Amino acid sequence: MFRRWGMSFWCVGIDEIPATSVQSYDGGMPGLTHTLQRVGDRGDEPYIFHFPDGNASVSRLLVRSLIPAAVPGSSMEDVVLARVDYSRLDRSDAGVGIRLNSTVVNVAHTGAGSGVDVTYVHGGNAHTVRADRCVMACYNSAIPYLCPELPAAQKAGLSYNVKVPLTYTKVAIPNWRAFAELGTDFVYYTNAFYKQVELDYPVSIGGYEFGSRPDDPMVLHMCHVHYFPDIQGPDQWREGRRRLLTTPFAEFERHARDQLDQALSSTGFDAGRDVTAITVNRWAHGYAYSPDLLWEPDWPDEASKPWVIGRQPFGRITIANSDAAAAANTDSAIAQAHRAVQEALG
Ligand SMILES: Cc1cc2nc3c(=O)[nH]c(=O)nc-3n(C[C@H](O)[C@H](O)[C@H](O)COP(=O)(O)OP(=O)(O)OC[C@H]3O[C@@H](n4cnc5c(N)ncnc54)[C@H](O)[C@@H]3O)c2cc1C
Structure with missing residues (x-):
């Protein structure tokens, strides 16, 4: 009856999920009211709050903060039906540019270590831009392939995701x-x-x-x-x-x-x-990878966790993405992005 209950949330069978997690999962499990005490009841805040287009509206709000002319409006409510003006995203006369359909294939410090060369493929051609610093915000397990110069222990930490x-x-x-x-x-x-x-x-x-x-x-x-x-x-x-x-x-x-x-x-x-x-x-x-399941080892401290080892700054490169927290939700993506930018600025 319960074997697949957690498949949309933890994405594993119920035999791999700790009972303590089941207790706090929204609404609990049907039929267990008298055997498992529920914790974290949402009371009058049911699990329904979302943008109609999912987290896309979060991205659209971020784009509006960076390039206000690209997304009309000023509030969380009006972004839902706002039409993005794609022609505004990537202009040479703007302070911020967003280049779509550009897959980064290599990130390396310059010979003197005074900058970072980022190579990406756009329209079938490879281009390299030189930056003062670089935040890697992609899937962490891809970073070892994109930054071959990273130390082996850090690559192993990133690959754990x-x-x-x-x-x-x-x-x-x-x-x-x-x-x-x-x-x-x-x-x-x-x-x-x-x-x-x-x-x-x-x-x-x-x-x-x-x-x-x-x-x-x-x-x-x-x-x-x-x-x-x-x-x-x-x-x-x-x-x-x-x-x-x-x-x-x-x-x-x-x-x-x-x-x-x-x-x-x-x-x-x-x-x-x-x-x-x-x-x-x-x-x-x-x-993102979830360390809350039964097979995860007990790490002795925070610094030993593979995703913490993986997200350390390396020269002028810092590392974001929800993977860096091993926690799937958007709040962790935002917290990790903030940390990576602070490290880059510091
Ligand atoms: C099906 C689903 C449902 C979800 N539901 C919720 C929810 O209800 N509530 C909630 O809080 N969170 C939810 N999440 C999680 C939420 O979407 C993530 O926390 C958030 O998107 C992570 O943001 P991020 O910036 O860390 O990474 P991502 O959003 O994954 O962004 C990484 C970006 O990097 C790009 N990229 C990767 N490689 C390269 C490369 N080589 N070159 C250039 N770009 C590259 C990718 O295309 C992507 O756009 C859900 C996720 C999924 C998949």
């Missing part, structure tokens, strides 16, 4: 009468491809209104993480990444339609007729 792969499939339906008739907003599947299907969270913000009436259109959220009963530890995420990248869209679609029919067909819902659109969002490198 194995990102967690996961897939969010979004299904647009013309109305959510089937859910209203069944009196549910969430279906948990104990042993299926998708762990759950749920209605979008009821959040209206700025000019964006959620579909509050059953006759309104709705976006359903379905989460899939490959489950391996026989592989534990980070290896299951490496294998999950391989599976995620080799599973064709048709398979994600087939399971989405089948599982919706399983849950809703008693109301007359027919996925063949009632699905307007399906988007499969695959994060081969999704959540």
Whole structure:
């Protein structure tokens, strides 16, 4: 019953999750009220707060702070429907430039160590820019390949981060009468491809209104993480990444339609007729590594933790990203970015 309960959050089977984490997970686990005391109850703050486009609005707010002319408006609310003017992102006459579609392939101190050469590929051509300092904000496990001059111990610390792969499939339906008739907003599947299907969270913000009436259109959220009963530890995420990248869209679609029919067909819902659109969002490198699971060693102190060893400044290069905290959420990404910039300025 509970084997896959944590698959969308910890992305491992329940036998790898400490009981203390289960206690504090939002809402606890169904049926355990009398055996596990819940901690961290959110009271009147349910787990629904998000931007309609997810963390993209956080990025858009950051872009607006850097280049105000690129994103109209001034508040958290009005950014939701704001249209970004992409032509403003990368101008030679502006103090800040954001160059899209540019993959960094090498970062190295200059011969005299007075700067950093950053080589990136854009439009099929390699370019090198010389910077006073450089903050590496990408996936930490990629940094050893991008900065070959790093010490071996630091490379090992950075490589310890194995990102967690996961897939969010979004299904647009013309109305959510089937859910209203069944009196549910969430279906948990104990042993299926998708762990759950749920209605979008009821959040209206700025000019964006959620579909509050059953006759309104709705976006359903379905989460899939490959489950391996026989592989534990980070290896299951490496294998999950391989599976995620080799599973064709048709398979994600087939399971989405089948599982919706399983849950809703008693109301007359027919996925063949009632699905307007399906988007499969695959994060081969999704959540940051989580050290809160049962197989993590007990590190003697903070300084011994691999991700702490990995994030140390190296000359004029400092290291950010949520990986540097081994914690997936955006607050850790912001805290690590702040630390890396302070180190660069210092
Ligand atoms: C499916 C999913 C759901 C999530 N839900 C939540 C949530 O509900 N709440 C929450 O707080 N957090 C959530 N998170 C986590 C949140 O998205 C992260 O904490 C945050 O995005 C991390 O920010 P970051 O800047 O550290 O790294 P990232 O956002 O990963 O940014 C790294 C950037 O580096 C770029 N990059 C990588 N390599 C290179 C290279 N060689 N050259 C140039 N650029 C490169 C990448 O393209 C990427 O844009 C979720 C994450 C996922 C995957």
